[in-house]
Amino acid sequence: MKVQIYEIRSIKDAQKAVEAGADHLGIPYDQDPTYPGHLTCEEAMDVFESIPSNIVKIGLTISEDIHHIRQNLKTVMPNVLHLSGNIEAILPEEIERLKQDFKPLKIMQAIPVYADQDLASQKALDYVRRYEHVSDYFLIDTKSHSEDVIGATGTIHDWQIDRAIIESTDVPCIIAGGLSSENVQEAIRISRPYGVDSFTSTNEDNPIDEKHIKSIEKIRAFVEAAHNA
Template identity: 40%
Template sequence: MAALRGHASSVALSVEEDLDDIVHMVETVQPDVLHLCGDIERVPPDAVAHLRDRLPGVQIMQAVPVTGPESVEVALAFAPHCDLLLLDSDAPEIDGIGATGHTHDWNVSRAIVEAVELPVILAGGLSPDNVAEAIERVRPWGVDSLSHTNRRNADGGFSKDLELVERFVAAARAASAVPAAD
């Protein structure tokens, strides 16, 4: 993280539920942003408020699972305690929010973007082929891709496919340059 200072923002992702463990990780790693993507019932908005008090100077990005219209209320509950929201898909077989490779209802995501007063990053099944449409429909502050810009490694893991990343970035930039239709 120290090598990135002044060149890029560093983000530490956590699915941890114990607040002391989260604080310890942040104090050890010293990221610019703490990305909370664990179970929102185990780390609810009041717990995030407590983290905010314990971690001054660190931005908090809360992942919100977009499961239906009720997700707007979830986003509104977390928003006062965060600097960013990341809207992602959820799947019961995945520990935490995201990394499913599936899109969710972008109409709900758009409603969240319109309801909160902080930057919203759209994730959830975004690829070079659908990111432009997602940006046009949702008008997020930013976009994120994991599953559809990776390639499987022989060992079963994955790594970024730089060609897919280039296509994703080009499509996102082109879409974000187009003025909103509404």
């Protein structure tokens, strides 16, 4: 069971996550960050360079402009690019060209799931079919109706939906959305994913610095719970 930890915003927090046993580290970045907590490309590069080679380094973008994403990748290229903006904004054909031009970059496409809708009322399976030939991973995450961005809600959705998605594709699926050390084992039991992701539940209760937000104790508890599921 792979454990993915978001949002890593500093070398110190990256070190905490590595020490606690995380397998994937996710770092949000942009040339000109406008979203809270996102790093500049230069800041992200410093964090990536501090992470051991056996850890998967994931760069998160919420950009819906493929040209903008290309410029970011020319400055700093992670192992995996996590596309977490409006899924309708970037076509699979554009992602395919991106992967060809930035080999060996891998893609993690976020699949939006609404917490207040059943599977039949959502487009999740349609998105899986459309994007699976260009995706190396799917991140199944809760989406707010009021935001184009997928994830970072801290809200649980129906894990049976995750299971249906996972069973529909050969792409490795990581599940997210309100997961914590208290509920991750049940989520794994129901959905049987490739991996699990945590952002909000592994943050400090009251971080005093927006670049240093992660709790090593909470990450360790999450990792142990996931690995013991």
